[in-house]
Amino acid sequence: MRKVVSSGQPTIKEIAKRLNISVSTVSRALHDHHSIGLRTKARVKALAEELNYERNQTAVYFQQGKTFTIGILLPELSEAFFSSAISGIEDTAYSNNYTVLLGQSHDDEAREKQIIQSMKQHRVDGCIVSIGKNTRNYDHFEMLRQARIPVVFFDRVPDLHDIHAVSCNLESGTIQAVDFLLKKGHRVIGMINGPEQLVASKERATGYIKALRKHRLKYDPELIVNADLTAAGTDAAMEYLLSLKRKVTAVVTFNDYVAMDAVQYALKRKLEINKDITFVSYANTPVSGYTAFPPAASVEQFPYEQGQAATNMLLSLLNGEHPLNDYTNTIMESRLVIHDR
Amino acid sequence: MRKVVSSGQPTIKEIAKRLNISVSTVSRALHDHHSIGLRTKARVKALAEELNYERNQTAVYFQQGKTFTIGILLPELSEAFFSSAISGIEDTAYSNNYTVLLGQSHDDEAREKQIIQSMKQHRVDGCIVSIGKNTRNYDHFEMLRQARIPVVFFDRVPDLHDIHAVSCNLESGTIQAVDFLLKKGHRVIGMINGPEQLVASKERATGYIKALRKHRLKYDPELIVNADLTAAGTDAAMEYLLSLKRKVTAVVTFNDYVAMDAVQYALKRKLEINKDITFVSYANTPVSGYTAFPPAASVEQFPYEQGQAATNMLLSLLNGEHPLNDYTNTIMESRLVIHDR
DNA sequence: GGGCTTTACGCAAACGCTTGCGCGGATAAC
DNA sequence: GTTATCCGCGCAAGCGTTTGCGTAAAGCCC
Structure with a gap:
């Protein structure tokens, strides 16, 4: 017959043989089944312990389909x-x-x-x-x-x-974020959003729009740009936002990493962070607390x-x-x- | 008999029955076994495809013991x-x-x-x-x-x-790190090391010592302190190092996180980073590039x-x-x- | 003491798959 | 035409565990 790779691991069969009882009894004993006598239970458990028996889960999984x-x-x-x-x-x-x-x-x-x-x-x-x-x-x-x-x-x-x-629910977080910026006096707020098909992107966008509406401000579609979350994509998005006629003084970025890249880009363009331009972001990544220019605020998403x-x-x-x-x-x-x- | 939770998933048995052949033939056919005729192989594969058959891995795992x-x-x-x-x-x-x-x-x-x-x-x-x-x-x-x-x-x-x-091999990295600091003129270099039982801690320590020896400098055991890698532990270690008679101008920290905490502590003590005190660290965490005061150098460990x-x-x-x-x-x-x- | 329930255990099937071996029939070699 | 060879397939065991059911033995009641 086939070569059995004896892993050395004892099985209930082994226990059964040594104790001269059936495998079913051993199985039930190990499960504390009520229909097994106390003496047998004890003997089984003792031997199992001694042999260092361990249930073969793969067998169980297979058998139970779970x-x-x-x-x-x-x-x-x-x-x-x-x-x-x-x-x-x-x-x-x-x-x-x-x-x-x-x-x-x-x-x-x-x-x-x-x-x-x-x-x-x-x-x-x-x-x-x-x-x-x-x-x-x-x-x-x-x-x-x-x-x-x-x-x-x-x-x-x-x-x-x-x-x-x-x-x-990023909509509510976005509303809070935009609220925060509006209260600080920002009126032209850009958004570097993620890929369009992400639900999260849509939520951010609607949150952004709702916040503006709440303050009876007009929504300018030019201010939201979809990026691909890479450093290069972020640079391009920043370049676009900074090229607009209306001067963007704050940007809501898709997450803290995008924010960091955006900050780097802004620095390259000689902008002063939190003065010329303010960033608000998502994720509230702990490390951003250590960064030179952490976003002024970040939407915690509780991962x-x-x-x-x-x-x-x-x-x-x-x-x-x-x-x-x-x-x-x-x-x-x-x-x-x-x-x- | 026991209730079978029919997962609906077809088995080779099913295929065998429908094709009026044995399960072993089906199994071998699906494995492209040489002893199965081309016609049968084709028939089996076609039906398998049609039924959306998928091999039950748990059964295989169990059977093969792998x-x-x-x-x-x-x-x-x-x-x-x-x-x-x-x-x-x-x-x-x-x-x-x-x-x-x-x-x-x-x-x-x-x-x-x-x-x-x-x-x-x-x-x-x-x-x-x-x-x-x-x-x-x-x-x-x-x-x-x-x-x-x-x-x-x-x-x-x-x-x-x-x-x-x-x-x-953190020893070599540590030697490079200490070399770097010595070349920058530092003579009193502290080290915030990790728990003693970690091999990595030992390597750091011997690297530190070897680097000094290479430059014919005396090793002062006081300058190495074992910490527990928590923020509080780092603070305590920094406090200790800064309290020494010899003025520590550089510190090698266990990793970038410890470095960040140490930087925060130094700032609280009104020290100017990279002037009053310089940090060199391990891990070369990407985020540390964004931080206000990244370590002057970091030992990349290639995780x-x-x-x-x-x-x-x-x-x-x-x-x-x-x-x-x-x-x-x-x-x-x-x-x-x-x-x- | 007969009929009943309870206790304690064994039998055997089943889960899905792999694989050594056996065997009938076709083919090739002599 | 006989024997050896090979091809194509089926049989059945086995992996370790769980579990429905059957069944002795023991205990209970009247």
């Missing part, structure tokens, strides 16, 4: 926002006895699809996903749905209605908490506490954190 | 160094068809042990580990060895000889490359290309990156 594993798909692990989110996800997954399988898409749609495929093959119980900024096709998630694998999206959420999602919330939602889907087809979009409030008054 | 999964244990996912490292690990694992299971210890030894335990139960093929800064007991890794699960340590490596490890190297090493252990008991310590050279001349 892996107690959740897949996480993110664009980029090394981005601060996502690494905090992961941290939140891993923590709550861990305390619910789930483990976490990881994949990064690097914002590449093809790789995203492959990772989802691989997770499906791994038979993860569910997924937590933040889509890449270029992803426009959602077939791979549709496949997950057909395989009955629940997915919770967070932060970068596809623009669909029939999904589970956790995200931060760790978003991770927790997404995981909790997924867990309640997995436990059947929440019906799979009852799509909910948990929205967390963002909050403007003011660094410089 | 999971194509590697476990990663790190102190803190949200630390820039580690998130870069993860990124490198995930990338190389991915391109070798391995997936990645994740756990963070938060520098807590108990949690570290639990995670290792969980990974062992998950039957990961191998592990990549960076130990917590408080970990002093290595029993959990000994258990992995007994279970024949190879482990590659990286960055934070336990002080043992019979392990596989990838790390950065992404360390992650890659560790993964490659683990893979060659798993493929049997490298014997399990041939313990090697791959050492990558660190390199001083000078920001401010």
